[in-house]
Amino acid sequence: xxxxxxxxxxxxxxxxxxxxxxxxxxxxxxxxxxxxxxxxxxxxxxxxxxxxxxxxxxxxxxxxxxxxxxxxxxxxxxxxxxxxxxxxxxxxxxxxxxxxxxxxxxxxxxxxxxxxxxxxxxxxxxxxxxxxxxxxxxxxxxxxxxxxxxxxxxxxxxxxxxxxxxxxxxxxxxxxxxxxxxxxxxxxxxxxxxxxxxxxxxxxxxxxxxxxxxxxxxxxxxxxxxxxxxxxxxxxxxxxxxxxxxxxxxxxxxxxxxxxxxxxxxxxxxxxxxxxxxxxxxxxxxxxxxxx
Amino acid sequence: xxxxxxxxxxxxxxxxxxxxxxxxxxxxxxxxxxxxxxxxxxxxxxxxxxxxxxxxxxxxxxxxxxxxxxxxxxxxxxxxxxxxxxxxxxxxxxxxxxxxxxxxxxxxxxxxxxxxxxxxxxxxxxxxxxxxxxxxxxxxxxxxxxxxxxxxxxxxxxxxxxxxxxxxxxxxxxxxxxxxxxxxxxxxxxxxxxxxxxxxxxxxxxxxxxxxxxxxxxxxxxxxxxxxxxxxxxxxxxxxxxxxxxxxxxxxxxxxxxxxxxxxxxxxxxxxxxxxxxxxxxxxxxxxxxxxxxxxxxxxxxxxxxxxxxxxxxxxxxxxxxxxxxxxxxxxxxxxxxxxxxxxxxxxxxxxxxxxxxxxxxxxxxxxxxxxxxxxxxxxxxxxxxxxxxxxxxxxxxxxxxxxxxxxxxxxxxxxxxxxxxxxxxxxxxxxxxxxxxxxxxxxxxxxxxxxxxxxxxxxxxxxxx
Ligand SMILES: Cc1cc2nc3c(=O)[nH]c(=O)nc-3n(C[C@H](O)[C@H](O)[C@H](O)COP(=O)(O)OP(=O)(O)OC[C@H]3O[C@@H](n4cnc5c(N)ncnc54)[C@H](O)[C@@H]3O)c2cc1C
Ligand SMILES: Cc1cc2nc3c(=O)[nH]c(=O)nc-3n(C[C@H](O)[C@H](O)[C@H](O)COP(=O)(O)OP(=O)(O)OC[C@H]3O[C@@H](n4cnc5c(N)ncnc54)[C@H](O)[C@@H]3O)c2cc1C
Ligand code: SF4
Ligand code: FES
Numbered sequence: 001x002x003x004x005x006x007x008x009x010x011x012x013x014x015x016x017x018x019x020x021x022x023x024x025x026x027x028x029x030x031x032x033x034x035x036x037x038x039x040x041x042x043x044x045x046x047x048x049x050x051x052x053x054x055x056x057x058x059x060x061x062x063x064x065x066x067x068x069x070x071x072x073x074x075x076x077x078x079x080x081x082x083x084x085x086x087x088x089x090x091x092x093x094x095x096x097x098x099x100x101x102x103x104x105x106x107x108x109x110x111x112x113x114x115x116x117x118x119x120x121x122x123x124x125x126x127x128x129x130x131x132x133x134x135x136x137x138x139x140x141x142x143x144x145x146x147x148x149x150x151x152x153x154x155x156x157x158x159x160x161x162x163x164x165x166x167x168x169x170x171x172x173x174x175x176x177x178x179x180x181x182x183x184x185x186x187x188x189x190x191x192x193x194x195x196x197x198x199x200x201x202x203x204x205x206x207x208x209x210x211x212x213x214x215x216x217x218x219x220x221x222x223x224x225x226x227x228x229x230x231x232x233x234x235x236x237x238x239x240x241x242x243x244x245x246x247x248x249x250x251x252x253x254x255x256x257x258x259x260x261x262x263x264x265x266x267x268x269x270x271x272x273x274x275x276x277x278x279x280x281x282x283x284x285x286x287x288x289x290x291x292x
Numbered sequence: 293x294x295x296x297x298x299x300x301x302x303x304x305x306x307x308x309x310x311x312x313x314x315x316x317x318x319x320x321x322x323x324x325x326x327x328x329x330x331x332x333x334x335x336x337x338x339x340x341x342x343x344x345x346x347x348x349x350x351x352x353x354x355x356x357x358x359x360x361x362x363x364x365x366x367x368x369x370x371x372x373x374x375x376x377x378x379x380x381x382x383x384x385x386x387x388x389x390x391x392x393x394x395x396x397x398x399x400x401x402x403x404x405x406x407x408x409x410x411x412x413x414x415x416x417x418x419x420x421x422x423x424x425x426x427x428x429x430x431x432x433x434x435x436x437x438x439x440x441x442x443x444x445x446x447x448x449x450x451x452x453x454x455x456x457x458x459x460x461x462x463x464x465x466x467x468x469x470x471x472x473x474x475x476x477x478x479x480x481x482x483x484x485x486x487x488x489x490x491x492x493x494x495x496x497x498x499x500x501x502x503x504x505x506x507x508x509x510x511x512x513x514x515x516x517x518x519x520x521x522x523x524x525x526x527x528x529x530x531x532x533x534x535x536x537x538x539x540x541x542x543x544x545x546x547x548x549x550x551x552x553x554x555x556x557x558x559x560x561x562x563x564x565x566x567x568x569x570x571x572x573x574x575x576x577x578x579x580x581x582x583x584x585x586x587x588x589x590x591x592x593x594x595x596x597x598x599x600x601x602x603x604x605x606x607x608x609x610x611x612x613x614x615x616x617x618x619x620x621x622x623x624x625x626x627x628x629x630x631x632x633x634x635x636x637x638x639x640x641x642x643x644x645x646x647x648x649x650x651x652x653x654x655x656x657x658x659x660x661x662x663x664x665x666x667x668x669x670x671x672x673x674x675x676x677x678x679x680x681x682x683x684x685x686x687x688x689x690x691x692x693x694x695x696x697x698x699x700x701x702x703x704x705x706x707x708x709x710x711x712x713x714x715x716x717x718x719x720x721x722x723x724x725x726x727x728x729x730x731x732x733x734x735x736x737x738x739x740x741x742x743x744x745x746x747x748x749x750x751x752x753x754x755x756x757x758x
Pocket of ligand 4: 215
């Protein structure tokens with residue numbers, strides 16, 4: 001059982017949870033993820049480690065409510081517990097002084113890119129951040145990202161803040177303006193990463209992406225997470241999640257992300273019609289008993 | 293020889309089974325096991341041969357005639373105790389060991405085609421003891437004050453941990469998944485090995501004082517060198533052969549194509565057959581093609597059937613004779629209506645809108661024996677055929693997962709990527725031992741147990757001369 005220390009709503013249906021897992025906190029590096037299972041009947045879902053707190057022995061996870069499991073996770077509050085968390089999983093981000101790195105984040109990808117950008121900054125890179133979202137309300141972690149960026153751009157699809165349009169617009173301008181970008185890190189929805197790669201490929205700018213394939217174990221045991229990179233099958237959980245974006249078959253990834261669409265809708269519907277409003281956390285009850 | 297009046301040898305007492313047409317609609321155990329009278333009747337067929345040929349066939353040397361003798365006398369708990377002197381997981385082995393290639397193959401009565409049903413008797417004794425609720429805890433030596441880390445909670449790790457605990461060591465098992473048991477938990481289906489049986493065996497270990505830490509991936513959560521720093525005196529690696537192999541033919545990443553590991557893990561470990569009560573989904577195919585011929589392939593095919601498939605084809609590139617699956621599983625699969633296509637292999641997967649729609653196959657014939665001694669399949673030109681499929685399960689074997697091994701400097705591997713160890717489980721790295729599928733490649737539950745046991749003795753020897 002792992003305790004939630006803090007819960008924060010960052011944007012409509014985007015939540016940050018701080019969870020006490022000292023063993024994972026001690027080992028985790030930027031770019032790695034955990035797999036969690038809320039309770040006995042729960043599924044295992046991967047979430048990237050978005051922050052670390054050494055003093056409290058905790059990590060933070062930022063997630064968007066997109067289906068049954070993330071909806072249920074959002075219903076928990078601080079002092080509740082999660083049955084299982086395993087990690088850190090995946091290879092850490094490659095952190096070196098590359099020169100100038102453009103960090104392009106879409107939606108909740110901002111949370112995934114934050115520790116990577118922080119580590120890159122620490123390694124001496126000049127950081128240009130482009131943060132994109134559908135609208136102003138959905139922008140997250142603006143201050144955190146801005147504070148470590150040498151240059152900072154915001155784009156929204158509807159123009160409610162920053163540049164009106166998509167993040168590749170700004171990236172294109174920067175490249176055209178001869179910014180001398182040595183590396184791009186792009187994290188967000190698969191479609192966005194695909195277009196960032198299309199933008200950088202003609203300019204031969206190395207572009208690293210973090211793939212979110214469907215996973216079960218996260219240890220290389222099932223092959224559910226397989227992706228095609230450079231014509232070869234790779235397991236995202238152990239060979240990734242970061243890959244050279246110019247080699248990734250994004251269409252295959254997007255196709256495979258849809259495998260359980262039907263079942264996911266069913267799961268969400270049956271969750272929402274369940275009369276139990278939220279999972280009762282056993283350890284809370286135990287604690288109260290203890291206090292009595 | 294004991295015989296009926298007319299000189300015929302009595303046949304094996306059959307065990308009750310769910311009828312095929314009923315059992316394909318549920319995930320309950322297929323073989324119901326013996327009732328008391330049946331167990332005694334079967335035990336009574338045993339000739340108590342002086343030379344105990346059956347024991348030669350048992351990889352861990354269970355004293356078969358002695359336990360059967362106790363069963364004849366109706367002392368089932370005594371029989372269970374006798375088995376447990378050598379085999380700490382009898383309820384599991386009684387269900388899943390390939391007895392026809394082991395003890396029963398060497399039984400004197402096998403020559404008459406009616407070997408003693410040793411596996412059934414073993415299972416009965418173990419189930420009897422468990423159901424009686426009075427499980428005798430093996431004796432434990434007094435604490436030697438040393439801690440051992442066991443990595444992986446499959447049969448190798450469980451056995452090694454149990455034996456070391458009995459010798460007085462403080463043992464901690466580290467398991468990557470959220471549930472212990474290894475293949476017993478995530479691979480072998482409920483209808484063949486009820487999870488409650490596995491859990492009971494694991495509870496027994498916990499009572500012996502073995503600590504089980506789940507959700508720890510050794511290699512990333514913690515490394516072997518760090519375990520030594522934390523004060524563990526020796527480490528046992530029992531991580532199995534969990535890396536799924538794929539066919540590497542066109543179309544293999546289409547939606548609907550699973551590795552057997554993924555398919556079985558979703559169903560067994562994550563209980564997706566109870567979706568949406570359990571959250572993990574699974575694709576339920578109407579026309580399912582399974583590729584492979586081992587226990588894993590049989591389990592996948594029969595699981596797909598129970599999820600509601602209309603047609604399940606099993607493609608195997610050799611003949612029935614070469615199939616490595618247990619005879620009983622093949623028999624059960626046939627009764628349940630699995631359609632076997634021997635001497636055939638897939639060449640390409642076809643898809644519509646990103647989903648698998650069919651498998652292009654070709655027939656094979658057998659050529660010269662290969663290094664495994666089995667005749668190598670050769671493709672027959674011009675014999676192409678195709679099968680309709682909306683779900684495909686690839687069950688062509690597994691390899692060593694490199695995750696832990698890569699993170700362990702000083703640990704030598706063999707050509708195929710498995711851990712190199714001598715016959716007692718000693719590896720090239722000081723204080724590190726290994727056993728089970730991670731040194732042999734995919735084998736059997738009983739061989740993994742045997743390796744765990746040998747390694748436990750070796751660890752004890754290593755630490756006492758240290
Ligand atoms: C390495 C990795 C890191 C991730 N990090 C984050 C993160 O930091 N924040 C965040 O919001 N999301 C992250 N995701 C995605 C997140 O795992 C999914 O949003 C989540 O599993 C959805 O579960 P659900 O039941 O709520 O939704 P569902 O209704 O089940 O699914 C919605 C969508 O999520 C994806 N999905 C479903 N199940 C899984 C699964 N078991 N594994 C992976 N994807 C799945 C599918 O593409 C699906 O279409 C990450 C994914 C990966 C692979
Ligand atoms: C579907 C299926 C059916 C089978 N049917 C039969 C049968 O009927 N009869 C028979 O005799 N044999 C059968 N087998 C084979 C048998 O199950 C295996 O040979 C046996 O389980 C091997 O035991 P093991 O302890 O070596 O490894 P496993 O049982 O594979 O256990 C290894 C454990 O280690 C864990 N692990 C791996 N890496 C790490 C790490 N880095 N850190 C922590 N933990 C880790 C894994 O999660 C796993 O739980 C079957 C196998 C399968 C897959
Ligand atoms: S060989 Fe067969 S008949 Fe003889 S003792 Fe063993 S089980 Fe009994
Ligand atoms: S999630 Fe199972 S192999 Fe990657």
